[in-house]
Amino acid sequence: MLKQLLAAINDAGYVSKPALAAELGRPLVLVEEGFAALVRMGYLAEDAGAGCVDLPCGKCPYASMCQKEPVQMWKITDKGRDLLANMQRAG
Amino acid sequence: MSITIALVGNPNSGKTTLFNALTGSNQHVGNWPGVTVERKEGQVRHGNTVCRVVDLPGAYSLGAFSEDEMVAREFILTGNPDVVINVIDATNVERNLYLTTQLLEMGAKVVIALNMVDEAKEREISIDEKALARRLGVPVIPTVASRRNGLEQLMNAALAVASAPRNGHVRLSYGESIDDKLAKLTNLLKAGRWDYPSGWLALKVMEGDEYVRKIVADEQSMQRSKEFLRLWDEIAANEDYYQLEIVDSRYRFVGEVTQDAVRRPAVAVETATDKLDRILTHKYWGIPIFAAIMFVVFQLTFAIGQDFLGEWMASAVEYIGEFLESLLLTVNAPQWLVDFTGNGIIAGVGAVVEFVPLIVILYLLMGLLEDSGYMARAAYVMDNTMRAVGLQGKTFISMIVGFGCNVPGVMATRTLESKKDRMIAILINPFMSCGAKIPIYLVFIAAFFPAYGGAALFAMYALGIIVAFIMGKIFSKTLFKGEVSHFIMELPPYRMPTLGTVLRSMWDNVSGFLTRAGTTIFAVVSLLWVLAVLPGGVEPYGPESILGQIGLAIAPIFKPAGFGTWQASVGLFSGIAAKEAVVATLGMVYAGVEEGMELVMSIREVFTPLTAVSFMVMTLLYTPCAATLGTIRKETGSGKWALFSALYSFGVAWALAVVVFQVGSLLGFA
Ligand SMILES: Nc1nc2c(ncn2[C@@H]2O[C@H](COP(=O)(O)OP(=O)(O)OP(=O)(O)O)[C@@H](O)[C@H]2O)c(=O)[nH]1
Ligand SMILES: [Mg+2]
Numbered sequence: 208m209l210k211q212l213l214a215a216i217n218d219a220g221y222v223s224k225p226a227l228a229a230e231l232g233r234p235l236v237l238v239e240e241g242f243a244a245l246v247r248m249g250y251l252a253e254d255a256g257a258g259c260v261d262l263p264c265g266k267c268p269y270a271s272m273c274q275k276e277p278v279q280m281w282k283i284t285d286k287g288r289d290l291l292a293n294m295q296r297a298g
Numbered sequence: 299m300s301i302t303i304a305l306v307g308n309p310n311s312g313k314t315t316l317f318n319a320l321t322g323s324n325q326h327v328g329n330w331p332g333v334t335v336e337r338k339e340g341q342v343r344h345g346n347t348v349c350r351v352v353d354l355p356g357a358y359s360l361g362a363f364s365e366d367e368m369v370a371r372e373f374i375l376t377g378n379p380d381v382v383i384n385v386i387d388a389t390n391v392e393r394n395l396y397l398t399t400q401l402l403e404m405g406a407k408v409v410i411a412l413n414m415v416d417e418a419k420e421r422e423i424s425i426d427e428k429a430l431a432r433r434l435g436v437p438v439i440p441t442v443a444s445r446r447n448g449l450e451q452l453m454n455a456a457l458a459v460a461s462a463p464r465n466g467h468v469r470l471s472y473g474e475s476i477d478d479k480l481a482k483l484t485n486l487l488k489a490g491r492w493d494y495p496s497g498w499l500a501l502k503v504m505e506g507d508e509y510v511r512k513i514v515a516d517e518q519s520m521q522r523s524k525e526f527l528r529l530w531d532e533i534a535a536n537e538d539y540y541q542l543e544i545v546d547s548r549y550r551f552v553g554e555v556t557q558d559a560v561r562r563p564a565v566a567v568e569t570a571t572d573k574l575d576r577i578l579t580h581k582y583w584g585i586p587i588f589a590a591i592m593f594v595v596f597q598l599t600f601a602i603g604q605d606f607l608g609e610w611m612a613s614a615v616e617y618i619g620e621f622l623e624s625l626l627l628t629v630n631a632p633q634w635l636v637d638f639t640g641n642g643i644i645a646g647v648g649a650v651v652e653f654v655p656l657i658v659i660l661y662l663l664m665g666l667l668e669d670s671g672y673m674a675r676a677a678y679v680m681d682n683t684m685r686a687v688g689l690q691g692k693t694f695i696s697m698i699v700g701f702g703c704n705v706p707g708v709m710a711t712r713t714l715e716s717k718k719d720r721m722i723a724i725l726i727n728p729f730m731s732c733g734a735k736i737p738i739y740l741v742f743i744a745a746f747f748p749a750y751g752g753a754a755l756f757a758m759y760a761l762g763i764i765v766a767f768i769m770g771k772i773f774s775k776t777l778f779k780g781e782v783s784h785f786i787m788e789l790p791p792y793r794m795p796t797l798g799t800v801l802r803s804m805w806d807n808v809s810g811f812l813t814r815a816g817t818t819i820f821a822v823v824s825l826l827w828v829l830a831v832l833p834g835g836v837e838p839y840g841p842e843s844i845l846g847q848i849g850l851a852i853a854p855i856f857k858p859a860g861f862g863t864w865q866a867s868v869g870l871f872s873g874i875a876a877k878e879a880v881v882a883t884l885g886m887v888y889a890g891v892e893e894g895m896e897l898v899m900s901i902r903e904v905f906t907p908l909t910a911v912s913f914m915v916m917t918l919l920y921t922p923c924a925a926t927l928g929t930i931r932k933e934t935g936s937g938k939w940a941l942f943s944a945l946y947s948f949g950v951a952w953a954l955a956v957v958v959f960q961v962g963s964l965l966g967f968a
Contacts, residue, residue, distance in 0.1 A: 209546040222788040279788035
């Protein structure tokens with residue numbers, strides 16, 4: 208499941224855990240576990256994402272435009288890319 | 299007879315609750331030898347059997363990642379428990395079973411307490427515990443530890459398992475080649491003397507468990523076996539592969555065990571999110587849809603903010619102005635104060651405040667998009683375009699933040715880890731039209747394009763994005779070359795914003811805006827007023843005042859752009875302090891001349907539709923405000939970059955304004 212998950216993340220272009228769960232035919236919780244496992248083993252890296260959560264907007268009226276919840280980003284590491292390349296070679 | 303029962307499970311699965319329910323007050327607490335992880339032990343009598351119960355620390359797996367995990371696995375392997383009760387949170391069976399899988403690998407005698415079944419029932423999660431028990435090869439007993447339900451059955455099952463020689467549990471397969479190596483390694487390891495089962499050691503060696511590897515490597519008898527050393531090296535050469543396959547096999551096993559045995563209600567949001575995303579993030583339609591949504595937002599802003607609330611605010615400002623003036627006259631206030639209040643504050647700050655309803659509505663609508671989760675999609679659909687111009691998708695999030703204010707926009711670039719991406723993102727952020735520029739557009743729209751307010755505002759924002767992309771491309775080709783790092787954005791499920799948060803954020807915006815008008819804008823306007831009436835003796839608000847002189851000095855620069863008047867120049871100049879000041883200054887220098895003359899009316903007299911457009915383009919793009927420049931200096935750590943930002947954006951703005959005016963004139967627009 209982990210290899211398929213990594214490949215699916217790579218193909219999808221964006222990460223939507225429900226969509227990945229549907230695609231892999233696995234429950235969402237298991238997909239979430241898969242992410243954690245891939246991160247633990249160094250195939251996938253989490254990135255804090257951008258937003259202005261800690262920024263000192265204070266009471267500024269324009270602050271409502273700020274991305275209050277950071278957009279979570281993922282990155283397939285070099286180790287992950289190697290794995291994907293190997294998988295492709297193996298067919 | 300007496301036996302030892304160990305309680306293991308994920309954190310928060312209810313181990314301690316179960317422990318307390320089983321042992322009552324009959325317990326003592328200490329630390330595990332050598333580590334400061336709490337150790338709880340107690341006793342319970344079940345039938346004729348005295349059970350010593352040990353509550354192990356919570357862990358998600360039994361690797362060597364944390365002290366808690368080490369304590370738990372050490373006790374299971376060397377503490378000789380007669381039975382292990384694996385406490386599983388029934389609301390999250392899939393995650394919890396990962397640990398179970400590792401217990402089975404250890405050869406432990408396991409009974410599963412499927413705990414919190416009350417909670418699972420509440421969430422409509424149905425679990426077929428018989429199927430789970432069959433597939434895992436161990437008893438599965440539903441419990442509600444907090445209400446002492448199922449404890450009797452659990453203890454019965456535990457005692458039965460304890461007295462049986464071993465569980466008839468299932469063996470995991472990790473694929474033929476690994477199973478093969480595992481068997482070989484296990485066999486070779488049998489020659490050594492260990493505190494642990496050799497099968498488990500073999501598995502951990504292949505999985506790359508540092509702790510176990512060290513134990514095995516340190517064993518003298520192993521180092522003498524050529525066959526072992528060959529296998530050892532071979533495993534070391536493929537360690538990543540084995541680790542992945544082993545972990546993957548566990549998840550596959552968990553998937554098979556829970557397949558159709560654990561069912562959750564389909565979550566409407568997830569399904570809807572999936573469907574919506576297929577449209578909203580479409581490869582070709584994504585960007586047009588984003589544009590259309592923004593267009594609707596601007597149209598709505600005008601429909602609600604202008605047609606509904608606009609008049610009302612203008613009358614309020616006028617009323618307050620008249621009231622203040624008559625008040626000051628009745629108390630015989632000095633003439634300069636009357637003048638300062640009427641022609642300075644009311645004409646200046648008032649001109650900005652009149653647009654509060656529109657701005658509040660716009661930010662309310664944008665805030666709604668943000669809260670619903672759409673903005674992350676917008677960033678995603680822009681991702682491809684961004685990459686094409688050498689920027690990465692994350693940049694667009696800082697750009698969206700810049701729509702509010704460029705100060706946090708510039709700061710939001712902190713999350714870009716490559717210096718190249720970050721510098722570009724900082725330098726193009728000020729092209730995002732910030733909230734403070736809106737009053738400027740609104741004045742000119744009211745003067746010349748009242749019927750096309752939404753479209754005009756939309757065009758300004760779109761132009762800002764386009765210029766930012768073009769400059770981004772130029773920078774990535776010239777100043778900052780390098781690789782574009784590839785990030786994959788996570789799109790969270792959509793949410794329905796609640797009325798409460800909407801009203802709250804609206805109120806925050808109104809009060810925040812009024813605070814800003816009363817502090818920053820008030821201060822800037824006061825200073826400008828002084829410059830506009832000094833030196834004494836000259837006509838106030840006229841070309842001979844200090845303000846007028848500054849304006850006259852700059853004005854020739856803007857002649858090719860069609861607005862080379864000292865008033866327009868001084869307006870732009872003051873905008874470097876704060877962008878709202880542009881309108882405030884215009885309000886003062888125009889309305890101040892002829893009493894009662896509305897700003898919009900005077901604008902209509904001195905500008906033409908064409909110069910209005912070139913002026914709007916100028917204000918959209920020119921030098922960022924002082925606060926933004928200060929932030930750029932701080933974030934880049936260099937005053938040079940702040941200066942560069944100030945100058946190059948002025949150049950870009952000027953050039954485009956000139957192009958608009960000259961080309962427009964050639965085409966016969968006026
Ligand atoms: N609804 C419900 N709640 C339970 C049940 N069992 C335990 N809880 C609650 O779950 C929470 C966690 O229980 P604990 O016993 O502290 O869990 P734990 O496994 O010891 O947690 P750690 O020590 O952190 O690993 C507590 O608030 C309990 O009251 C149950 O069967 N049903
Ligand atoms: Mg506990």
